[in-house]
Amino acid sequence: SRPVRISVHLHPYGDGRTLLLSRDVTALEQAEAMRRDFVANVSHEIRTPLTVLTGFVETLQTLPLSADERSRYLGMMAQQALRMQSVVQDLLTLSRLEGSPPPGMAEWTPVQALMQRCEEEGRALSAVLSQNQPRQHVMVFPSKDALHAEGDIAGVPTELQSALSNLISNAVRYTPAGGVITVAWHRMEDGCAVFSVQDTGPGIAPEHIPRLTERFYRVDRSRSRETGGTGLGLAIVKHVLQRHGATLDIASTLGKGSVFSVTFPANRLRGFSLPV
Numbered sequence: 440s441r442p443v444r445i446s447v448h449l450h451p452y453g454d455g456r457t458l459l460l461s462r463d464v465t466a467l468e469q470a471e472a473m474r475r476d477f478v479a480n481v482s483h484e485i486r487t488p489l490t491v492l493t494g495f496v497e498t499l500q501t502l503p504l505s506a507d508e509r510s511r512y513l514g515m516m517a518q519q520a521l522r523m524q525s526v527v528q529d530l531l532t533l534s535r536l537e538g539s540p541p542p543g544m545a546e547w548t549p550v551q552a553l554m555q556r557c558e559e560e561g562r563a564l565s566a567v568l569s570q571n572q573p574r575q576h577v578m579v580f581p582s583k584d585a586l587h588a589e590g591d592i593a594g595v596p597t598e599l600q601s602a603l604s605n606l607i608s609n610a611v612r613y614t615p616a617g618g619v620i621t622v623a624w625h626r627m628e629d630g631c632a633v634f635s636v637q638d639t640g641p642g643i644a645p646e647h648i649p650r651l652t653e654r655f656y657r658v659d660r661s662r663s664r665e666t667g668g669t670g671l672g673l674a675i676v677k678h679v680l681q682r683h684g685a686t687l688d689i690a691s692t693l694g695k696g697s698v699f700s701v702t703f704p705a706n707r708l709r710g711f712s713l714p715v
């Protein structure tokens with residue numbers, strides 16, 4: 440049982456009677472503590488690259504450096520600046536998602552086109568990250584359901600595309616070279632549709648899984664930074680999915696890999712024929 444915080448106010452009437460007002464402030468205090476944590480995290484995420492950046496500036500200003508060294512330092516400075524830019528960009532995305540109502544369902548993408556884009560993005564990212572070394576294999580299983588709905592408006596709204604791409608980007612970033620990333624789209628018996636991204640990466644220990652969608656939560660901070668992660672990706676995915684009535688399930692086995700599945704309720708999908 441969690442402790443409960445009660446705030447109590449006494450109002451004497453002056454005639455010997457007193458009014459006692461009590462209020463449960465547990466939720467308020469929790470929200471306040473979360474806000475404080477968040478501000479501390481944001482400050483840390485911005486301050487770290489900023490410290491590195493100022494260090495480089497000082498070095499460039501004070502040390503006589505060769506042209507090669509200067510260019511190497513400038514490259515590292517650009518990296519730090521980009522890192523800060525990604526954090527700010529993701530923070531803005533989160534705050535936009537929190538502050539606005541879900542978008543209209545006007546813009547839809549056919550599932551096939553979506554899957555193709557996911558595959559292309561996954562391959563491109565894998566190539567960039569591996570810098571032409573052996574890389575992961577990104578495979579997409581075309582969905583029969585989507586094919587049946589050809590020419591129809593089967594699809595998902597565009598905001599969701601970025602969320603699904605994010606899952607693929609994580610799979611690519613955390614899976615070592617030679618691994619396999621499988622993206623699939625299935626229609627379930629009950630009319631729901633499941634989009635899944637499976638990887639043969641390091642897997643995630645069970646105690647971390649419930650916390651992965653928290654802002655700035657990372658299992659391995661240095662690995663996340665190395666691959667350009669802000670620690671906000673899954674928090675954004677969760678928000679986007681919530682706005683669309685979809686849910687995220689994470690199944691993982693250490694040393695074997697992970698499956699991130701997104702379930703779309705039947706009433707949020709269009710153009711699919713009903714299951715037989």
Ligand code: ADP
Nearest residue numbers: 609610613657658659663668669670671672673
């Ligand atoms: P990050 O920018 O750090 O990748 P995310 O919010 O996208 O932030 O993910 C949170 C954490 O979840 C990551 O730091 C990583 O530890 C873990 N994670 C996410 N996807 C995977 C995956 N496919 N395999 C292993 N770990 C993952």
